[in-house]
Amino acid sequence: MSDSLTGRETVLYMVGAEAGQTMTVSLTVNNTAGYFNVYAPGAGPGDAALAVGSLIGPMMPDLNRFEGILPTSGTYTISVYLYRAAARRGEVADYTLDVAVTGATGEVVQGDFADGLAGGPDFYQVATSAGGPLNLRAGPSQGAAVVIALANGTNLRNLGCRMAEGRRWCRVATLADPGDEGWAAGDFLIEGSGTPAPAPTPASDAAVGGTDEQRVHFDPGASGAELTGTLPPGASHRYVLGAKDGQFLTVRVAGQGPGLSYQIFNPDRSFLLDQMSREQDYRGQLWQSGDHVVEVINRGNDTASYTVTFGIE
Known part of the structure; x- marks a missing residue:
C-alpha cells in the first residue's frame, strides 16, 4: 500500500489475523522521521504498542521492520506517522507499507x-x-x-x-x-x-423500501463531493462513482437514526466493503477500474436523513 501523510496526520491500517500466525510489516519512506507502530487487538494510538518502529527490540529486528508470531487472534492496527519534530514542522512523507500474514488458520x-x-x-x-x-x-x-x-x-x-x-x-x-x-x-x-x-x-x-441510484459528479478541479438524502425505513440509495485501480476512495456517512449503514461494491459487483456502520469512515485503495457503487441503507424503523461525503484521489 502506498500513500503519503503530512504533519500530525496518522494513517491506520487494520489487519485481521489469528494467534500463532506470523505477521511481517516493513515501511519504506522518503522521510527519515517516518515510522509505524503495531498494536494488538483492542489497542490503538494512545495505548501501549506491541512494537514501535523507531526502536529495535522484540519483534523489531530493524527499524521499521516488524516480524513476529502473533499472541492473540483479532484485528491488529498498524499506525504510520511522522516523529514529533517533523510533525510539528508540517513535513510530508511518501511511503510504501508492505504487510504479510502467513501460517495455517x-x-x-x-x-x-x-x-x-x-x-x-x-x-x-x-x-x-x-x-x-x-x-x-x-x-x-x-x-x-x-x-x-x-x-x-x-x-x-x-x-x-x-x-x-x-x-x-x-x-x-x-x-x-x-x-x-x-x-x-x-x-x-x-x-x-x-x-x-x-x-x-x-x-x-433490493431493500424492502426500494433502491434508487444516482451518479456522483465532482465540480471541476474538485476531488470530492458532499450530498444529502432522506431514506424511509428499509430503503437504500446507491451512488455511482467512476474511479481507477490504485486510486484512494474515502466515504463518510453522517446522519440521524441507529439504522443507517453503508456498503461498497467493486465494478464487478463484488464487495469492497460489507455492512459498515455510519459511525465508521472508510478510506482504502481501489484495485479495479470502473464504476464503484456506494449504497447507503436505512435498516431502522424510522425515516432517516443523512449526509454522505465522497473523495477520490
Missing part, C-alpha cells in the same frame, strides 16, 4: 460450548443490531461471495466455528429442505432453536 471445531470456537449450541439465530439481514457467505471471509441474505431472526443449524481474519466465523445451514449452507459472522449470532424462522432473501434483492 485454525481448524473448524465442534462441541457444546456457546459463544466460543469449541462448537456452540446446536442452533444459532440471526440477531443483527439494527434488525437488518445478515449475509451468508461461501467462505469464512468478508470478501467471500454472498450465498443469500438471512433475515433477522432466522434459525440456523450450527456446523462449527473458527477464527478467520481476526473474527469468529460459523459454518451454518438453513433449516429449509433443501437448504443453503455457508459461513456467517459470529458477532451476529445468538443461541437459537430448531424452529424454522423467516425465509432468507436472495442476495441480489
Whole structure:
C-alpha cells in the first residue's frame, strides 16, 4: 500500500489475523522521521504498542521492520506517522507499507460450548443490531461471495466455528429442505432453536423500501463531493462513482437514526466493503477500474436523513 501523510496526520491500517500466525510489516519512506507502530487487538494510538518502529527490540529486528508470531487472534492496527519534530514542522512523507500474514488458520471445531470456537449450541439465530439481514457467505471471509441474505431472526443449524481474519466465523445451514449452507459472522449470532424462522432473501434483492441510484459528479478541479438524502425505513440509495485501480476512495456517512449503514461494491459487483456502520469512515485503495457503487441503507424503523461525503484521489 502506498500513500503519503503530512504533519500530525496518522494513517491506520487494520489487519485481521489469528494467534500463532506470523505477521511481517516493513515501511519504506522518503522521510527519515517516518515510522509505524503495531498494536494488538483492542489497542490503538494512545495505548501501549506491541512494537514501535523507531526502536529495535522484540519483534523489531530493524527499524521499521516488524516480524513476529502473533499472541492473540483479532484485528491488529498498524499506525504510520511522522516523529514529533517533523510533525510539528508540517513535513510530508511518501511511503510504501508492505504487510504479510502467513501460517495455517485454525481448524473448524465442534462441541457444546456457546459463544466460543469449541462448537456452540446446536442452533444459532440471526440477531443483527439494527434488525437488518445478515449475509451468508461461501467462505469464512468478508470478501467471500454472498450465498443469500438471512433475515433477522432466522434459525440456523450450527456446523462449527473458527477464527478467520481476526473474527469468529460459523459454518451454518438453513433449516429449509433443501437448504443453503455457508459461513456467517459470529458477532451476529445468538443461541437459537430448531424452529424454522423467516425465509432468507436472495442476495441480489433490493431493500424492502426500494433502491434508487444516482451518479456522483465532482465540480471541476474538485476531488470530492458532499450530498444529502432522506431514506424511509428499509430503503437504500446507491451512488455511482467512476474511479481507477490504485486510486484512494474515502466515504463518510453522517446522519440521524441507529439504522443507517453503508456498503461498497467493486465494478464487478463484488464487495469492497460489507455492512459498515455510519459511525465508521472508510478510506482504502481501489484495485479495479470502473464504476464503484456506494449504497447507503436505512435498516431502522424510522425515516432517516443523512449526509454522505465522497473523495477520490
